[in-house]
Amino acid sequence: MCGIIAARVADDATPYLLDGLERLEYRGYDSAGIAVRTSTGGTETIRSVSRVGDLRTLVAARSGDPFTGTGIGHTRWATHGAVRETNAHPHADCSGRISVVHNGIIENADRLREQLSAQGHVFASEVDSEVITHLVERALAVDPDLMLAVQIATAQLEGSWAIVVLDARDGRMVAAADRSPLVVARAARGDFVASDIGAIATWAETFVALRDGDVVELGESWTWSSRGEVVAVPFATPSPFAAEALELGDHTDHMAKEIEEQPGVVAEILDRIADRAVDGQLWRGLGLAPFERVAVVACGTSLNAGQVIATALRGLGGVPTDTVVASEADQAVLTPGTLVVAISQSGETADVLRALDRFADRHQVLALTNNLHSSLARRADAVLDCHAGPEIGVAATKTFTAQVVVGVSAMISALVASGRIDRSRALALVGDMQRLPGLLAGAAEASLDRIPLLVSSVRDASGFLFLGRGAGLPFAAEGALKLKELSYRWAEAYPAGELKHGPLALVTDGTPVVVVDNGEHKIQANVAEVRARGGFVITIGGAGADVPALGRDAGRLLSCRTDVTDQGMSLWGPLESVVPLQMLARELALQLGCDVDKPRNLAKSVTVE
Template identity: 80%
Template sequence: MCGIIAARVSDDATPYLLDGLERLEYRGYDSAGIAVRTASGSTEVIRSVSRVGDLRTLVAARSGDALTGTGIGHTRWATHGGVCERNAHPHQDCSGRISVVHNGIIENAGPLRAMLEAQGHRFVSDVDSEVVTHLVERALVVDQDLMLAVQIATAQLEGSWALVVLDARTNRMVVAADRSPLVVARAPRGDFVASDIGAIAEWCETFVALRDGDVVELGESWNWSSNGVAVPVPFPTPSPFAAAALDLGDHPDFMAKEIEEQPGVVAEIVERIAARAADGSMWVGLGLPGFDRLAIVACGTSLNAGQVIATALRGIGGIPTDIVVASEADQAVLGSGTLVVAISQSGETADVLRALDRFEDRFPVLALTNNVHSSLARRADAVLDCQAGPEIGVAATKTFTAQVVVGVAAMVSALVASGRIDRDRARELVAGLRELPARITTAGQVAADRIPLLVSSVREATGFLFLGRGVGLPYAAEGALKLKELSYRWAEAYPAGELKHGPLALVDEGTPVVVIDHGEHRLQAAIAEVRARGGFVITIGGPGSDIPALGPTGPWGPLEAVVPLQMLARELALQLGCDVDKPRNLAKSVTVE
């Protein structure tokens, strides 16, 4: 959700900005823009309410002063103000000297704007971010030090921000962050800034993530401050992936690539953690206290993965669990002895971070994330790294399977370490995890053969039902979520036993009903009820199913079922002409509530 890129290089900055913005497209956006310092000391701003490709065309068509190596760029996902060019970033002060890109929400933007307008500042957009440009402009009247001006400006802000401030007159660049991700990196080509290391991984082997309250000036040497106090520059961290991981290769889209990567991802995870899960050392190494209850705090796909983890923990160890939708955490009441497992693929999900405001001082927090340098990882007492690799498609695929496998393995390890199960039982469970890569591969092969024809039969349907029971229910929920995300068709998941308590009214001639049939005998009654009313049943299960992709089910449920469900959603979206990598209205990293 929104993306930032900035560069201070010796040659023209625009190719770096445009390439970086394209790598940030997966986050979701509705406008894009750049601001680059010119050779004459002014700033040229180019913005578009189309794709980054259109912005690239506008840049190529420009004429005028040569552009220098200092510039900033942004992809915006509208929160304050409609989608129009004047609301696109970068924003400027009254004189055009200061240009700013911003991720986050300025919660006190209204009163700040009223104060600045009363002092004569002219606003040209509807967005909260523009107040930052005028606050910096005002501070520079008193003292020409840009870093000090940014410190003064951010001290007046309430909310969240990742900022890059460019001063065209002095060619200085200052960055700041609080509760919104931002990284800086130094490479042979120059200095780079991004909201996601993936945007600059091609040029940078290491990076430093800003912590809350950091303000940093880039230049020949970096000046680093934390909450207004000068501090040494933190030691850089190696980039977690190669830029080649962001390439499509021979795949038609990133979703297809990431679905195909799942067996390999799971195999690598299991190989890395199997022994430590079976002997309890994986849990001991986290340094967390024992727990009597587990609370999952997550959103979207991560919430469904958390449901699987909780289901496995209840089934294996009889541990009570709570499922907390992060955006509704204010309503949650957790009992003593609870361990909070906060799940977010990006580690920057705003609803999850706000939920921790309620829980982190009262309960130990374990973060399960694909980004160990994220805000969530920094706030948690311990971190589990999914290590799924970069996931570019907005709709999560391989991060779901990685979350499930890592989370289940950690729970098995916790049960061994606490003496709730013995090591023989743990080794049996880990042996089941070792079978998953082959089962996921088989499920993908079967689905690739069956899915296209099934989708052609239901392509015109306006709504879908997904049914499951017990350990299969979270997969029905994930299948429904994927289908609605990608195809823009209504899709709802229900426990199969609830069918006759309301949802059966939706079933008419031809209504598609997808059933996760993992062998629970009571599912057959639900299937019969649907067929009796003319519903078009698609079963994902064992032999005799429409997609015979499942084997014997472990306590984590039929994980391999998620692959046909992902492929079903993708194929329907493609047949309907939808963009499977960038579904409308959605963002990969949801950094606003």
């Protein structure tokens, strides 16, 4: 959610801070700010409750002492305290010497605030993060070493944190992390700190991720401690993507770009893993013990992807599955022999990580993530990389598709390795999957002209129903989620057979009802029920559908699913349906004047519970 950037460079730090904050905008935020050391040894803090562009304007308009090359920046997504400038980061201590930016939640902040206030510390904000500045200030009053002060301060915290502390007096900078992501990097231009490598990828080709309990001082040489003990600086890791991958190119928005990238992403994934899925080596390489049951643990779009993966496992191998909403994991009871498949695009989803607090000691955990350096990856027994590349749009598109393809491939490999299916069947199943890039491209082609016209007919509707049956249901759920996220209109997904048990009361003249028609034989009767009550039906299916996007292989319209060898993909659903569903949500949002890359109140990396 919140974003951190820090720089120690030879020239003015503000361009780096502002550029980094703009690259962090996709994470979601409601205020932004920077604190930069000045040439006279002070710190100037500039904050805004508008966009980073407004902050850039404020910086350009300032007058005063020149800025140095040492500074910190932050984008805040409000948790403690209202959205106002005094609650925006960075925060300072009583004297203005210490400035801090913080991601995470300090669970014992109220108790610490009471103690510090009783000792004479004066607080300027309502936020939990400010206690860190005063803890560092108190520690410095006893010992002048900044790194030791940060270690003392963080030892008193409960919760999660990624922080950067700046001392205006001497320009020292210390970073620390526990259960919240933070990376440091050394490049030709200087040292950088960020909550996301994408924020600094333009300047840094390698990075080091802080592990829980790490405290690092940046300087001519780095000093690195882990749980209070000085350790060698870990080896740097190459950046997982090129800086140009973050640029829009010829696209109007990142979402459009990322929808278009899906066929290529899937093709690359299959090139990497298809052969190893067929012979079981993909699974064997994970080093996991045999399982009798699988529990998918995830949130939001990742939960929908997990539903598809679970459907594949049941349909292809007859393996029983559970689907656990991560924020409700306390209510779940998992049987012995259950493998937990934890899914998170960022690998930092707080609800998923807290769910593992409950499950990890008793069950093996397989992480499915787009970030191999994440907290989830570190905590799991085995990890699968989604290989989706950077995704800037807050609403997930290509990461959903990648999660499904990697997850289903892994389950096919597991079924081969456990003897539940033979290699010849796996070969046929993976052969079917090789058609996916063409199917996704064909779906985009079929949707391009139809979606804008359909959206213009329903743009004034206050709410939408999304229907599916069987393997199509998780895709209907994902379509409804996308529309809610982007257009701010109500959208609910239901099994089509549940219409007569309540939701049909919502249908009146013109009510938009989006139907994922993947050939389930009873769905036409459900469509007839809607039409009989005046509903405006939009079918996404094969030939004859309002959006004939299913089974269309790169411009060649095929009969819906009947040509699939062994009906492999029909058992886990029409993945290409997500393309028109994503395009539908995006088009409605655009026609309503919404920002499709940065929907309100939402964040890419959900690091709070």
